[in-house]
Amino acid sequence: YTFCCSTSECVTQIYENTYFQGGDLTTVFTPSANYCQVVCTYHPTCLLFTYLPAAWTKDPAKRFSCYLKDSNTEMLPKVDMEGAISGHSLKQCNIQISACSPDVHIGLDMEGKIYNVTMADSYQQCQKRCTNDNHCHFFTYTSETFHNASFRKKCSLKHTSVGTPASIKVLDEVVSGFSLKPCQLSEIDCQMDIFEDQEFSGMNIRSFFTPDISVCQTICTYFPKCLFFTFFTREWQIESQRNLCLLKTSTSGIPEALISRENAISGFGLLNCRRSFPACNSRIYMHMNFLGDELNVTFTKGHRACQQVCTDVIRCQFFTYFPLQDSCNEERKCECHLRMSSNGSPVEIVHGPGRISGYSLRLCKKKAST
Known part of the structure; x- marks a missing residue:
């Protein structure tokens, strides 16, 4: 057998005014090139990204676009493009791998499904509220000088199916930012308990095959919207569902019910915990x-x-x-x-x-x- 793949180093270089051609996996919207790189790092196959910042004038609708890319040679053709920013995933960069994004974005409205609006005195208070709410991915705070008086000092908590904004608009007198759960700053209970022979009922989001419950829990921890999970062991009676990890959520944020089920094991994602859990599994x-x-x-x-x-x-x-x-x-x-x-x-x-x-x-x- 020939050995195809070169071993990969951590590449932190950022290419200004450069666009990576082709290799597109998917597009998300992020408030900065930095956050685009974080999304690429945690995406299972993204190796390269191109980001179009706020100053992008060619096509305003494409501002804040973060293009996630892959290539079997680990590189794509670089094309000169004024304003575009490109770079690599940090998958190989041990020390720099973190999903924590404490920066706030002044003058940007990160759009998503608004499910909770309350009064708040500052964006810090709003960010804390988002961090301490099970469903919140990001928030937008409207200041007391906002043009529409009825929206002043309002804190909007938002989520989307992918965890990143559905779109981003430039808007005066607002501040947006992400939940600080990945920074280990949540005050919600961290549920480490494992429930043997119990199935959690809730809305199923996605399923994956995993060798054990710990990998299932890690996937739930880093998967947007996953709050808890059920894992079917290899003794599970339905053969096609053995080793299946079901990621779940619910409106209340906790399982709707516990169902007694032999060879099912359930538990919670660990995003609220005060210590970080690696996104990898060494077993x-x-x-x-x-x-x-x-x-x-x-x-x-x-x-x-x-x-x-x-x-x-x-x-x-x-x-x-x-x-x-x-x-x-x-x-x-x-x-x-x-x-x-x-x-x-x-x-x-x-x-x-x-x-x-x-x-x-x-x-x-x-x-x-x-």
């Missing part, structure tokens, strides 16, 4: 095969070395190591399958002997010691 899973798109097959000595190769190859999200005799060469190095999927989780988890799987450590705050 190794014996006798599991994580299926996904095959990036490459290489040979390594041991599963830890395989995990390290996966971590070094930026597009690799998870791996499966084949330590059985017929998958090894004469140097006692065995097949290491580097894999990915569009959502960052295996498309299926197959249980069986002679397979060892795990995840890339690219979103870990510090590199794991091998």
Whole structure:
């Protein structure tokens, strides 16, 4: 097997007046290039981004657009474009990986679904309210000099399905910003309890295959709108739902009911907790095969070395190591399958002997010691 993928370094360089051509995954709206980079870092496949700032004059409707991009060569053609800002995801940048965004944006209205409006004396008070509300992703505060008197000193709490604004408008006398939950500043209860043989009822948002409850909980913690989850173990009676992680929410912010269910385990996202939980998972899973798109097959000595190769190859999200005799060469190095999927989780988890799987450590705050 040839080794395709170059190992990736952390690239912090920002390219002014530059647009990355092609490779588009999706577009979101963000108040700054900085926040666009954060979104790209936490997106499962985004490696590059282009951002059109407030000063973008060519097409005002495209202001604040954050284009998330991917490329199997990890680079895209750079095109000169006045005003555009481009850069890389920080997936490989251990120390700089954080979803915390304390900056506020003066003169910007970040639009989303407004579900709560109250009076507030300052934007700080409003941001605190957002941070201490389960459903709030971001807020807009209208000052006491706002042109429309009936909106003065109002604090609007907002959310969207993706966690970023639906659009952003330039507007005098307003201040917008994000919830500080990812900064460990929430005063809401941090629910660490795990509920064995219980299913939480609520609105299902998305589902993923995960090897255990801890990965399920990590995904819920970082997934917009997810407040709690239910995980079906490998003993779950419906075969197609084994290892399924269901992300859930509810209007009240807590499960509507607890249903007794054998081989179901439930719990809460940890975004409200006072300590941060890494967005990566370093555990190794014996006798599991994580299926996904095959990036490459290489040979390594041991599963830890395989995990390290996966971590070094930026597009690799998870791996499966084949330590059985017929998958090894004469140097006692065995097949290491580097894999990915569009959502960052295996498309299926197959249980069986002679397979060892795990995840890339690219979103870990510090590199794991091998």
